[in-house]
Amino acid sequence: MASTSGTESTETPISSLSSKEAEKPQIEPLRLPTIEEIRGQDIWNNCAVRSVVSGVLGGGLGFFMGLFFGALDNPLTNPLVQEEMTAKQQFIYTAKQMGKRSISSAKTFALMGLIFSAAECVVEKARAKHDMTNTVVAGCATGGSLSAKGGPKAACVGCAGFATFSVLIEKFLDRHN
C-alpha cells in the first residue's frame, strides 16, 4: 500500500485502519444484490402469491383458534346428551364439535386473510405509495365482503369496523418508529 514515499498523509490512515479493525466491529463492504436475490424478493411482489400465502396463514390461525375456543366453551350441559352417552362417546362428540368449529373458523379466517391481502396488494400497486390509506381500503373491503350477507347496512358496519381494527393493528405493529 505505502509503496511510494510521496504522500504519507494519505497512506497512514489505511495502515492504521487495518490495526484498528480488530477493535471496532467489522464493517462489511457494500454488496449489491445479485440477480437471484432480486428474483427471490420479486416473488413477494406478486399479488396472487401474497394473498394465497396470507390465506393459508389465516387458515392455520383460524384452525388453532377454533380448536382453542371450541375446547373452552363447549356446552356439555345438555342433559339429554349426558344421559345417553358414555364417557368415551362424550369425548368423541366433543372432539367432533371442536373439529367442526375449528374448520369453519379456519375457513372464515382464511377468507379474511386472502381478501385483505389481495385488496391491500392491488391498491398499493395501483397507488405506488406505502400509506395507511391502503390498509383502510383493504380493511373496508374485507369487512364489507364478509358481512355482505346481512344486507347493505351490515356491510357498511362491517367495513367501518374492520377498517378501524386494521388501522389499530397496523399502528400497533409500527409503534417502534
Next chain:
Amino acid sequence: MAANNAPTELDKEQIFGMAEKEMEYRVELFNKLTSTCFNKCIDKRYKETELNMGENSCIDRCVSKYWQVTNLIGQLLGSNRPPM
C-alpha cells in the same frame, strides 16, 4: 481518400474522444435517473430494509417515464429543426 486504409492518429483520437463523451453522458444519465427516482419514490423514514410494493411500482414507473422523456428530448434535439 488516400488515408482510408488505416485509421490515422487523428481519427483514433476523435473516436476515442467521442467514446469517452458517450460514456460520460451515460454515467451522468444513470446518476441523475437514480437520484431523481430515489428522491421521488422512497420515503425517507426508512422503516425497513426491503423495498415495499408501493416503492417498487413507483420506481418502475419513474424509470420508464424518465427513459421515455430522455428519448423524446433526444429526438427533438437531434431533429435539427430551426429553433422556435
